[in-house]
Amino acid sequence: MGRCKRRHNMATDAKRRKIVNIFDEKKYDAAQWVHAILTLCSNMDNKSHVILTPQKIKTCNASTSKGTSFPKAFCDTEPYNECYMFGDIFQNGINVLRNYRETREAPKDQQLNFVLQKLLDFLNSKRSIKLRDNQNLHSISETELTVLVANHLLGKLGTSPCYLIDQNSCGKKQDECFCGEISCKMTGEYGDTSIGNVEVWHGNLDIIINDELAVEPLGENPDSPVGNSAVDNKLKSCLQRNPQIIAQTIVFSFLQKKKHPERSNFLTPCIGIGSTELLVMLYDSEHDVLLESSSIPLFENDFSLEFSFQAILVSWLTVNYKFFCSGIVETDEKHTSDFFFHAKEKMHIYEEKLKLGNVSTNNAHSVEKKFVLAPPNLIRSNFICETTRAFLISLAEEETSDCAASSDSGTDSSSKN
Numbered sequence: 001m002g003r004c005k006r007r008h009n010m011a012t013d014a015k016r017r018k019i020v021n022i023f024d025e026k027k028y029d030a031a032q033w034v035h036a037i038l039t040l041c042s043n044m045d046n047k048s049h050v051i052l053t054p055q056k057i058k059t060c061n062a063s064t065s066k067g068t069s070f071p072k073a074f075c076d077t078e079p080y081n082e083c084y085m086f087g088d089i090f091q092n093g094i095n096v097l098r099n100y101r102e103t104r105e106a107p108k109d110q111q112l113n114f115v116l117q118k119l120l121d122f123l124n125s126k127r128s129i130k131l132r133d134n135q136n137l138h139s140i141s142e143t144e145l146t147v148l149v150a151n152h153l154l155g156k157l158g159t160s161p162c163y164l165i166d167q168n169s170c171g172k173k174q175d176e177c178f179c180g181e182i183s184c185k186m187t188g189e190y191g192d193t194s195i196g197n198v199e200v201w202h203g204n205l206d207i208i209i210n211d212e213l214a215v216e217p218l219g220e221n222p223d224s225p226v227g228n229s230a231v232d233n234k235l236k237s238c239l240q241r242n243p244q245i246i247a248q249t250i251v252f253s254f255l256q257k258k259k260h261p262e263r264s265n266f267l268t269p270c271i272g273i274g275s276t277e278l279l280v281m282l283y284d285s286e287h288d289v290l291l292e293s294s295s296i297p298l299f300e301n302d303f304s305l306e307f308s309f310q311a312i313l314v315s316w317l318t319v320n321y322k323f324f325c326s327g328i329v330e331t332d333e334k335h336t337s338d339f340f341f342h343a344k345e346k347m348h349i350y351e352e353k354l355k356l357g358n359v360s361t362n363n364a365h366s367v368e369k370k371f372v373l374a375p376p377n378l379i380r381s382n383f384i385c386e387t388t389r390a391f392l393i394s395l396a397e398e399e400t401s402d403c404a405a406s407s408d409s410g411t412d413s414s415s416k417n
């Protein structure tokens with residue numbers, strides 16, 4: 001008994017040492033990382049900041065007499081004139097980052113501690129995808145890219161690496177990931193990803209991460225390779241307010257509310273993956289609020305295929321939304337999406353009769369295109385203003401210490417003996 005306990009203590013000591021190392025390790029550019037956090041809190045440089053814009057539904061087919069599959073979902077939306085910082089909806093996550101930044105200590109809460117380790121592990125590892133010979137970002141389909149991003153980014157940031165891929169998708173059904181690394185295994189599997197109810201919006205999601213998060217390709221035709229990047233740039237403005245993703249996000253939010261009534265809020269995200277960007281759509285099925293993020297660059301550049309700090313940060317907050325999402329801010333309650341109004345005849349189905357799995361579907365694809373309007377007015381809470389000031393001080397400290405480090409190479413912590 002005594003020996004067993006001693007061994008247990010030794011194991012916990014070893015574990016503690018390992019954790020201390022993870023929390024001390026810093027192989028990434030901390031100034032760039034803090035800058036990425038700031039882009040979620042403030043529009044300081046007025047171009048790279050990540051905002052969420054509430055959407056109002058003008059008309060949609062959420063309650064037609066026959067029920068509609070996702071590819072045929074129609075949802076005409078218009079953005080409100082106000083918007084929010086991404087960090088204001090994920091205050092719990094931003095606080096974890098701030099506390100870690102200021103104290104260098106691991107969170108006391110075990111689950112927060114675990115997901116922060118996941119993030120730090122990711123930041124300290126190789127953050128890029130290596131594709132097979134002769135393949136680049138534009139020679140793989142958007143469905144394949146979505147699976148790659150799930151396997152290499154989203155699955156590595158949450159509490160579980162498990163995810164489910166639509167068994168009807170045209171990707172390669174094998175255990176190995178279709179990047180160039182032979183040792184890279186798929187942590188997801190193919191299966192039934194159908195959700196909804198045949199009487200209302202329903203169909204297959206492309207990927208469901210850990211039963212909690214929907215991931216969808218953003219493109220027009222998920223199964224054909226994307227053209228050159230000039231065409232991509234033209235398409236980019238069309239990727240927002242995608243009716244299929246809106247319908248999937250709304251149905252998934254009602255489903256999560258039914259499954260997890262214990263949650264403090266029901267703002268539920270869906271991640272859309274494009275060839276060079278990602279965006280997050282969120283729906284609150286309690287307050288009827290629909291939010292869409294601005295687009296976030298997936299990679300530092302198209303050639304390195306190294307995930308951008310913004311993409312890592314937004315993905316980490318979104319994958320772990322049940323811990324990090326603080327729900328809509330008070331002023332947002334007036335920004336209702338009017339979904340309750342448009343779906344009023346079938347609200348009882350959305351509220352009570354949605355299913356996960358075994359929902360019959362058909363697989364036609366069609367996507368409505370939209371153009372982006374003028375930028376809305378930004379509303380920032382006291383929380384996010386105060387947090388911005390704190391991170392600006394951190395950034396200044398980081399930049400000062402970078403200068404000191406480069407003028408004093410003798411103390412370089414990365415040198416190995």
Ligand SMILES: [Zn+2]
Pocket residue numbers: 151152177178179180181184185
């Ligand atoms: Zn891989």
